[in-house]
């Protein structure tokens with residue numbers, strides 16, 4: 001998978017050289033290209049923003065630098081086009097399902113906005129030749145798209161074959177598999193500062209361990225994400241109906 005990221009703070013994305021994503025890049029599973037949007041400015045101050053039409057607070061990112069950056073990253077006459085991801089608080093929610101969808105793409109490009117966002121015509125123009133997704137990583141406001149890109153790239157990269165050691169673990173994760181939250185995990189020592197590991201996990205009885213883990217997942221989901229529990233209950237009920 002090729003990844004292109006355009007930002008006025010490309011150094012923000014240096015974290016992509018670390019850990020799992022960094023290993024994937026070094027092993028050739030990911031081909032990461034970072035671009036400084038200011039490469040496509042030509043004035044003395046390398047200006048990327050201007051005042052908003054219609055008034056209002058803050059500044060808006062000018063269309064010209066973005067248009068030229070995307071032309072350079074993904075030439076219109078090129079043999080293929082990337083799927084362009086534009087992080088924004090106004091985007092559709094980024095979910096595990098969408099992470100799996102993006103993991104199937106051969107080429108993703110990311111446009112990291114700053115200020116009050118990118119002139120809306122940039123996405124509209126890009127959509128004339130590539131798929132564009134405006135995506136939000138959560139219901140809170142960041143100062144720019146770079147952190148969102150780190151979230152999206154990590155969630156997607158870990159799904160690529162060969163990136164994580166034990167692909168089977170993907171099936172048991174929160175928001176994957178059965179849709180319940182993960183059960184609590186423990187390791188040595190068996191007793192730590194007055195807190196003991198649940199006895200069942202030391203029992204060696206795999207059936208009891210599996211039952212305890214499932215019950216813990218259901219308890220946690222009910223406590224923290226009743227919305228997911230409702231969806232899980234409906235899905236389980238549906239499957240039960242299918243069996244009958």
Ligand SMILES: CN1CCC[C@H](Cn2ccc3ccc(-c4n[nH]c(N)c4C#N)cc32)C1
Nearest residue numbers: 087088113114136137138141142144145148
């Ligand atoms: C006060 N204004 C409001 C509009 C956005 C301005 C900051 N900003 C500029 C570009 C940009 C890109 C993403 C996000 C963002 N925030 N929250 C999320 N889940 C995001 C995602 N994905 C935020 C951003 C701040």
